[in-house]
Amino acid sequence: MIIKRVAIMCGGRSSEHEISCISAQGVLGAIDRSKYEPIVIGIRESDGAWFSLDLQSPFGKKSNGLPCVENGAPVDLRTLGVDVVFPLLHGPYGEDGTIQGLCEMMNIPYVGSGVLASAVAMDKSFAKPIFASNGLSVARGMVLTQQEWKSNQKEAMSRATELGFPLFVKPARSGSSRGTTKVKQADELSAAIEDALSHDPKVLIEVAVVGREIECGVLEINGSLHTSVVGEVRVLGNHEFYDFEAKYLDGSTEFDIPAKISESESVLVQAAAIKAFQALGCEGLARVDFFLTHDGSLIINEINTMPGFTPKSVFPMLWKAQGKSYTEIISILIESALHRRQHVVR
Ligand SMILES: Nc1ncnc2c1ncn2[C@@H]1O[C@H](COP(=O)(O)OP(=O)(O)O)[C@@H](O)[C@H]1O
Numbered sequence: 469m470i471i472k473r474v475a476i477m478c479g480g481r482s483s484e485h486e487i488s489c490i491s492a493q494g495v496l497g498a499i500d501r502s503k504y505e506p507i508v509i510g511i512r513e514s515d516g517a518w519f520s521l522d523l524q525s526p527f528g529k530k531s532n533g534l535p536c537v538e539n540g541a542p543v544d545l546r547t548l549g550v551d552v553v554f555p556l557l558h559g560p561y562g563e564d565g566t567i568q569g570l571c572e573m574m575n576i577p578y579v580g581s582g583v584l585a586s587a588v589a590m591d592k593s594f595a596k597p598i599f600a601s602n603g604l605s606v607a608r609g610m611v612l613t614q615q616e617w618k619s620n621q622k623e624a625m626s627r628a629t630e631l632g633f634p635l636f637v638k639p640a641r642s643g644s645s646r647g648t649t650k651v652k653q654a655d656e657l658s659a660a661i662e663d664a665l666s667h668d669p670k671v672l673i674e675v676a677v678v679g680r681e682i683e684c685g686v687l688e689i690n691g692s693l694h695t696s697v698v699g700e701v702r703v704l705g706n707h708e709f710y711d712f713e714a715k716y717l718d719g720s721t722e723f724d725i726p727a728k729i730s731e732s733e734s735v736l737v738q739a740a741a742i743k744a745f746q747a748l749g750c751e752g753l754a755r756v757d758f759f760l761t762h763d764g765s766l767i768i769n770e771i772n773t774m775p776g777f778t779p780k781s782v783f784p785m786l787w788k789a790q791g792k793s794y795t796e797i798i799s800i801l802i803e804s805a806l807h808r809r810q811h812v813v814r
């Protein structure tokens with residue numbers, strides 16, 4: 469059997485740099501070495517420089533103890549003889565079609581969605597209308613650009629107010645809940661908009677959906693789509709929503725895997741997850757996030773084309789509950805990438 473060389477790419481210029489490094493550490497530890505030879509390429513946060521990292525101790529440490537890309541040997545992807553890239557990058561400059569485009573240009577297969585699906589999934593202002601036109605429900609809301617905000621704040625405020633409080637204000641291309649605020653009354657609105665605009669020149673303002681946060685994994689196995697068991701994220705303590713602290717810092721999040729929902733609700737979620745995946749033309753994998761309201765209706769929130777991928781992250785845990793180990797899903801993803809047939813015919 470020919471061993472394939474897999475470039476695990478991690479770090480990157482996004483707020484999820486450290487999570488990406490933890491994902492890479494996980495994959496490096498679990499990848500099936502009888503089939504794959506891993507190398508690790510780290511992208512430094514400060515300047516986007518690429519390094520080939522030492523397999524034994526790839527990462528430096530941030531002051532908060534989390535791993536990060538510090539230094540290594542300068543690297544050129546074209547000369548490494550890589551068979552497949554595994555872009556374990558989350559957020560802008562990695563999950564958004566940029567690294568995917570680079571791989572396309574270099575003719576190197578890569579794990580996960582292509583350029584368009586990655587870019588559309590990253591930008592909720594584009595993903596939402598596509599979901600809606602495919603029969604999926606989305607939260608009512610509006611898009612506001614920096615330009616519109618600067619030119620007429622009053623008009624923007626009144627449009628938002630008409631949606632009705634409470635509202636969620638969030639960057640169009642957010643991740644990790646950064647820049648997201650729950651706004652309960654009018655006098656908090658403009659600060660929330662300014663904060664979201666400091667992360668992205670385009671923001672979404674949405675009515676707050678009252679419901680449970682439900683997540684489902686989609687995995688492409690031998691060219692066909694499969695769904696995982698459905699999970700629920702429950703935020704405890706005094707968090708108003710699933711914010712950055714709850715996600716990563718203070719341990720106030722619990723996951724019910726499987727979610728305590730009925731069989732018919734679970735089937736509904738799985739079908740909607742596939743529909744969302746196909747609506748955007750995703751490939752390889754995705755985690756699809758929904759709200760399940762008390763009257764049983766399902767609202768899609770977002771789709772993540774490179775979800776958190778540490779062994780403890782939701783996506784691998786959902787698959788573990790489905791009977792597929794972390795090592796197995798890594799192999800499935802690499803094989804899908806190697807057999808991908810979605811390219812435009814030349
Ligand atoms: N319209 C909404 N209604 C209710 N909660 C929301 C809404 N939008 C966002 N949230 C809350 O904010 C969190 C982060 O928002 P999300 O759109 O998922 O951004 P991110 O890409 O940063 O994860 C969600 O998990 C949810 O808790």
Ligand SMILES: [Mg+2]
Nearest residue numbers: 644645757770
């Ligand atoms: Mg989210």
